[in-house]
Amino acid sequence: MEAAKNRKTALVTGGSRGIGRAICVELAAAGYDVVINYRSDEAGARQTLAEVEAAGAAGEICRFDVRDGAAAEQAVADIGARVGGIAVLVNNAGVVADGLFLMMSREKWQSVIDTSLGGFYNLTRPVLETMIPKRAGAIVSISSAASLMANRGQANYSAAKAGINAASRAIAAEVARLGIRVNVVAPGLIETDMIAAAPKEQIKSLIPMARIGRPEEVARVVRFLCSDDASYITGQVISVNGGMF
Template identity: 85%
Template sequence: METEEKRKTALVTGGSKGIGRAICVELAAAGYDVVINYRSDLAGAEETLVAVTAVGGRGEICRFDVREAEAVEQAVADLVARRGGIDVLVNNAGVVADGLFLMMSKDKWQSVIDTGLSGFYHVTRPVLETMVPRRSGAIVSISSASSLMANRGQANYAAAKAAINAASRVVAAEVARLGIRVNVVAPGLIDTDMIAAAPKEQIKSLIPMARIGRPEEVARVVRFLCSEDASYITGQVISVNGGMF
């Protein structure tokens, strides 16, 4: 039986629903204690915690807004003080505010950049700072197919996610010799609230596998990248998109 000392902690931002929830459950089933971050959806985070418990896992809920640097730093410090460290970070928090670029307001642009890209910095930097002395850790960020192909109406989202791809490759190179791996997963069309209003039958015709992906299919790739099975993989952007490109 696994001892308390051997249990690892995974922090998942945006864990209250969708892909984030699936990642929390997958990591819990793999033996991690999961810290479920949320910003405003407490009920959703509690549902995720129930799902984590249902697979025999352990977890806790942790509220902070990834856009707020000081709040994030305090939350990370508190987690490290209580748990001894964070072994895995999954940057999943993100928002969409679609619109044609020519008519996109500054607020729409900034809200997506602040959550997706600045949020990546606000969370990753303090967590990485705690991983370096331990010379171990895995960081996986959730990007998007929109970062790799043109998707009209998503200039803000594509910019944030493409920047995460690039930043992750650089960070991976900087910390590779310290035993820390940094990778990205770029999902395609996944069955979450984000595409609830989309014409799904029309979408399927664009996907070689002729179906929309499931959140757990993304979560399994994240779990692999966090595991020792991926011990020689870093600086990669891995697409999970049914063969779209």
């Protein structure tokens, strides 16, 4: 992807499907060129790229594992060298490995923490380093309703996402005077592969709006938080959950 004149670049982790794909397309439609990170689903990433380009933006796919700090730092450096810097970072990559805590293996615990919370650190720190000299930038991380309410069987996921909430608030306070905004979006039940096997009719009865959300509804909030319309919003966790709580 060549650096485009008068256009800003967004890096979205976990952009090959679901909420990540919707965010990539929404940011493309809003005028950003988009770097689509993925770990293994190249076909999905290429589909996202096609949708980004159809929205009128330039894009590229970028394969690395967000758990690998060295790979993340190298990717940030390479992207910056090509396009002149990252204006927007969206930390979306995450995994689930559900199970009751007493029966949860260390491997299940660590895999979720390393991807969601470790990935947040691995991308946010080097991207912040590039934003600070420019005194501009927006970072939005995707958390979860599970970070704000009890959800049996998701102690690892809840811990990782709650960590993102707290870290984002602290970082927002640190960099607010430098023109950088840091926020979180916490989706509720959204129609993605992650809930494909869930009892959807039963779930709907727990949601005041009586329906499951769409990835695009999350993506629009992310787009807003990245825009100048949100110029006085930082350190916030915005729930997108149909009124669940």
